[in-house]
Structure formats: structure tokens, C-alpha cells
Amino acid sequence: MPLPQNQRFQFINDQLRRGKAVPASVLMQGCESAERTLKEDLALMRERYDAPIRYNRRYNGYEYTYAFDLKTVELELTDQDVVALKRALATLNQFRDWAVFADFRGAVEKIEQAVRFRFAQPADSQAHIIFEAVPAGRGNDLLDQVLVACLQKKVIQFRYQKYQDSESRLRTVFPHLIKEHRNRWYVIGHEVEPTQLRVFGLDRVVDGTLEITDLSFDPPAFDAEAYFRPALGVAVYDDPPEEVILSFSREEGLRFQAQPFYPFRKEDILVNTNKEFRVRLSIIINKELEYELARLGDTVRVLSPEKLIHRLAKFHKRALKLYAKK
Incomplete structure (x- = not known):
């Protein structure tokens, strides 16, 4: 052979x-x-x-x-390596046209060639793996500028208009990082005056108003990993995490274990039978958690705390009113 x-x-x-x-x-x-x-x-x-x-x-x-x-x-790749590379390439290719990543385009193309070689198939052959295509959203054109400002530790200014406001406001922000959530990009940073941690959606920045400044600002310390760990989403979190107990149907429990929307430990599993999967999460109760649980419908039930039960019940009642017969 x-x-x-x-x-x-x-x-x-x-x-x-x-x-x-x-x-x-x-x-x-x-x-x-x-x-x-x-x-x-x-x-x-x-x-x-x-x-x-x-x-x-x-x-x-x-x-x-x-x-x-x-x-x-010269690349010795296993099939698992290739699958991992394809996933990484799918992500990299979403950003290959960003100016800040221009120097990496050649490297991405070389990796693509290596992956094609390992599969021993032409570049235009039928794909055996398809990734979810995410359309570019409003504000994505600002990513270059904001990322450069983060790297150079520069203050940015822009006019910002919330969806519920009729007029925009000038914002002066020291950006710590940019983060994607539900196909939208956000900048997390300290607003200069008054000094406070804020989150701004790039889709709400008024076109043509964002600029990098030479303003001097010494921002408070910010630990991104500690900030995002106890919650879903990107909002500013002042409340501490709480113990949330969820009861899933058996089928949804299997899905949750395979791809949890929030991490949990083995000791957090309280019930795991043919009828129920019950788990304890230490998480901040916010709108994102409420939306995630509402999305699961009748496949999950909140057992505690009471305030989350009431919030979710009100959410479903408001939604029901939209479909109630008049």
C-alpha cells in the first residue's frame, strides 16, 4: 500500500x-x-x-x-488540526479586509493553502464544511479606528445617539477593548467626564464623527476577564452574581450540557435523570439572562431566585398580550 x-x-x-x-x-x-x-x-x-x-x-x-x-x-496536520484551522480561518477571513490586519493577509492565505494541501483537494472543490455567514453590520467600519485607539491607549471622541433618543451627544472615551455580542460590536471604556465605565454600541455612533484624539487621561484599572466572567452580554454590571437554579427538560438539558450558554461545574449539577436536568449557576441577573431563558420557552423553568422568576413571568405575559385576542 x-x-x-x-x-x-x-x-x-x-x-x-x-x-x-x-x-x-x-x-x-x-x-x-x-x-x-x-x-x-x-x-x-x-x-x-x-x-x-x-x-x-x-x-x-x-x-x-x-x-x-x-x-x-512541511505542515504535519491531523484531521482534527485541519478542522480547527478551518474554523480559525473562517473567523480570520471575516477580518482580513480590516486595515489593521493588512499585514496578516499573506499569512492567512498561506494557512489556507496548507489546509487545502492536507485535504488534497482543489481550492474550488465542493466544500465539506460550511460556516455560518454573518453579514457586516452598521458600525463595523469603525473597528479599525477603535482597535488602533485601544492599542495606542488613545482617547476617542464621537457623537452617540441611543435608539430611544432624538438627538446625539458628544462622548469622550478611553477605550479598553472591543467586544462582539450577537453580531454587534461594542467598545468598552471609561468615559472621561464624568469618569465611569461605559459600553457603547458602534452601530449607534453617528457616521463620520469618530476620531482619535491626543487628550491625556489616566483611566482606572480594568480587568476584562473578571468583568465579563459572571454575566452574559456586554452591559455595565454593578450587581454581584447570584445563585440561579434552572430546571431543564431532559432534551434541552442535553443540549445545554453540550453547549451551555453559561459555564458550570460538575458539582453544580443538582439533578440529572431521564426526566430532568437541574443546574445551579452563579451569574449576574440581567436582561441578557432574561432574554436567553425566554428564548428557551417551556423547555426551562427558573426555580430560584424569586426575583428572576417574577421578571421572566412578566416578560412572557407582555409577549402573550401581543397575541391575545381582542
Whole structure:
């Protein structure tokens, strides 16, 4: 049985890089393949990677017509590696047109070539994995500027208009980071006057008003990991996390365990039977948690605390009124 295709390509490339014509018998022996397989491999290397391979009749062997190295074969990737790379590439490709990532475009393309090589398929062949396409939203064009300001620790100014307001206001902010949530981008930073931590949706920044300034500002310390850990969403959190106990149907409980909307520990599982999955979460009670639980409908029930039960009940009652017969 011949070696795997990537290893055959590796061997052929190593032999031809030596600068001398290599007999077909040597290549077949090294690849542990028949003549037909060797010819197919050589044709694939020419087609997919523009390998300058020719047969030299004078020396009765194959050679490169000029200095060439199939660098992608140097990547030893497992199938799991390739799947992980494809996921990463799907993310990277969403941002490849950002000016701040311009220097990485070549690197992304090289990784794509390496992944295609591992799969041994043309770039335009039918995809075997499809990622969710997320349309670009309003405010995405500001990401470059805001990210540069974060990296350079510069204060930004912009006019900001909330959805419920009829007029915009000038904001002066020291940006700590940008964060995506539900396909929208937000900047989290300290507003200069008065100094307080704020979150601003980039989709609500008035077009053409954002600029990086030279204003001097010494912001309070901000620990992003500690800030976001106990809650869903991106809102400013003043309340401490509370113990929330949820009872899922068996089916929804399996889904939650496979992809929880909030992390939990093994010891937080209170009930796990054929009828119920009950779990305890230490989480800040906010609108995002309310929306997430409402989305699950009758597959989850809040057992405690009481205030979350009341909030969710009011939410469903308001929604029911929209469909009640008049």
C-alpha cells in the first residue's frame, strides 16, 4: 500500500529539490507506490501547486525546472488540526479586509493553502464544511479606528445617539477593548467626564464623527476577564452574581450540557435523570439572562431566585398580550 498522499508529496518534493533528475523507480520506491500512482501524484502537484516538474529524457528522470519548494508539505496536520484551522480561518477571513490586519493577509492565505494541501483537494472543490455567514453590520467600519485607539491607549471622541433618543451627544472615551455580542460590536471604556465605565454600541455612533484624539487621561484599572466572567452580554454590571437554579427538560438539558450558554461545574449539577436536568449557576441577573431563558420557552423553568422568576413571568405575559385576542 502506498504512503499517504501528503507523505508522497513530501518525498517527491525532497528528492526533486536536490537539483538532479530522479528516476521514476526511485520515486516509486520511496513512495511505496506503482507507476500509475506516481504519475497521478506528479500531475496533481503540477495542477494544484504549480510545481515546475518535467521529465528529463537525457537523464531519464524527473526534475524541477527551477528552484522550488512545496513548503506546505512541511505542515504535519491531523484531521482534527485541519478542522480547527478551518474554523480559525473562517473567523480570520471575516477580518482580513480590516486595515489593521493588512499585514496578516499573506499569512492567512498561506494557512489556507496548507489546509487545502492536507485535504488534497482543489481550492474550488465542493466544500465539506460550511460556516455560518454573518453579514457586516452598521458600525463595523469603525473597528479599525477603535482597535488602533485601544492599542495606542488613545482617547476617542464621537457623537452617540441611543435608539430611544432624538438627538446625539458628544462622548469622550478611553477605550479598553472591543467586544462582539450577537453580531454587534461594542467598545468598552471609561468615559472621561464624568469618569465611569461605559459600553457603547458602534452601530449607534453617528457616521463620520469618530476620531482619535491626543487628550491625556489616566483611566482606572480594568480587568476584562473578571468583568465579563459572571454575566452574559456586554452591559455595565454593578450587581454581584447570584445563585440561579434552572430546571431543564431532559432534551434541552442535553443540549445545554453540550453547549451551555453559561459555564458550570460538575458539582453544580443538582439533578440529572431521564426526566430532568437541574443546574445551579452563579451569574449576574440581567436582561441578557432574561432574554436567553425566554428564548428557551417551556423547555426551562427558573426555580430560584424569586426575583428572576417574577421578571421572566412578566416578560412572557407582555409577549402573550401581543397575541391575545381582542
